[in-house]
Amino acid sequence: MITFNINDTEVQAEPGWTVLETARQYEIEIPTLCYHEAVSSSGACRLCMVELKDGSWSKLVASCIYPVAEGINVYTETERVKNVRRWVFEMLLAQCPASGEIKQLAAKHGVESTRFSIKDPDEECMVCGLCTRACEEIVGLSAISMVDRGVHKKIGAPFSRPTEVCVACGCCVTICPTGAMRSRIDAVRGIPKITLTPLAV
Numbered sequence: 001m002i003t004f005n006i007n008d009t010e011v012q013a014e015p016g017w018t019v020l021e022t023a024r025q026y027e028i029e030i031p032t033l034c035y036h037e038a039v040s041s042s043g044a045c046r047l048c049m050v051e052l053k054d055g056s057w058s059k060l061v062a063s064c065i066y067p068v069a070e071g072i073n074v075y076t077e078t079e080r081v082k083n084v085r086r087w088v089f090e091m092l093l094a095q096c097p098a099s100g101e102i103k104q105l106a107a108k109h110g111v112e113s114t115r116f117s118i119k120d121p122d123e124e125c126m127v128c129g130l131c132t133r134a135c136e137e138i139v140g141l142s143a144i145s146m147v148d149r150g151v152h153k154k155i156g157a158p159f160s161r162p163t164e165v166c167v168a169c170g171c172c173v174t175i176c177p178t179g180a181m182r183s184r185i186d187a188v189r190g191i192p193k194i195t196l197t198p199l200a201v
């Protein structure tokens with residue numbers, strides 16, 4: 001076992017565990033969005049940042065991808081951690097202003113507004129890739145992937161064309177932390193959006 005400290009309390013972890021996995025074993029809360037225990041971690045959202053300290057030296061790391069090591073000192077609620085968490089929440093509120101899930105989690109941590117500019121008020125997706133990893137690693141398919149590059153990067157079926165590879169299992173919709181996959185899955189499957197018009201009387 002590996003012994004180290006979280007918030008000045010001694011904890012033990014199996015070799016290969018991450019700081020986040022260990023914190024969860026000890027019911028120490030670290031907010032996350034792009035992490036799910038059933039799939040590999042990518043460190044995409046940076047919400048799970050914690051501070052590592054050794055004397056006067058310290059650095060911030062993403063706890064969901066940082067491996068445990070003997071004797072390290074991890075802190076989950078320092079001023080640096082709270083500042084970076086606020087910054088990440090504000091970035092996410094600007095990037096995904098239509099996501100009720102992000103609004104709710106941000107509010108729980110005291111963040112209800114953003115200083116960053118909002119490009120698309122209808123956007124819910126933070127392009128974390130959790131849905132694509134779930135499709136590949138849980139379902140065993142690759143029906144969805146990152147489409148385009150840079151600021152145009154988005155989630156969809158390859159080449160943005162409907163795909164028959166998708167078996168409509170709903171795994172990506174369930175695992176999506178922002179609710180964005182709910183409105184994307186029909187396009188992946190090529191099912192047109194239905195607009196209901198009231199009957200004439």
Ligand code: SF4
Nearest residue numbers: 125126128129131176
């Ligand atoms: S649809 Fe959801 S899970 Fe997929 S990239 Fe967007 S936010 Fe992440």
Ligand code: SF4
Nearest residue numbers: 135166167169170172
């Ligand atoms: S619903 Fe389709 S895209 Fe989503 S996980 Fe299942 S197979 Fe993959």
Ligand code: FES
Nearest residue numbers: 043045046048064
């Ligand atoms: S939960 Fe660790 S980077 Fe997203």
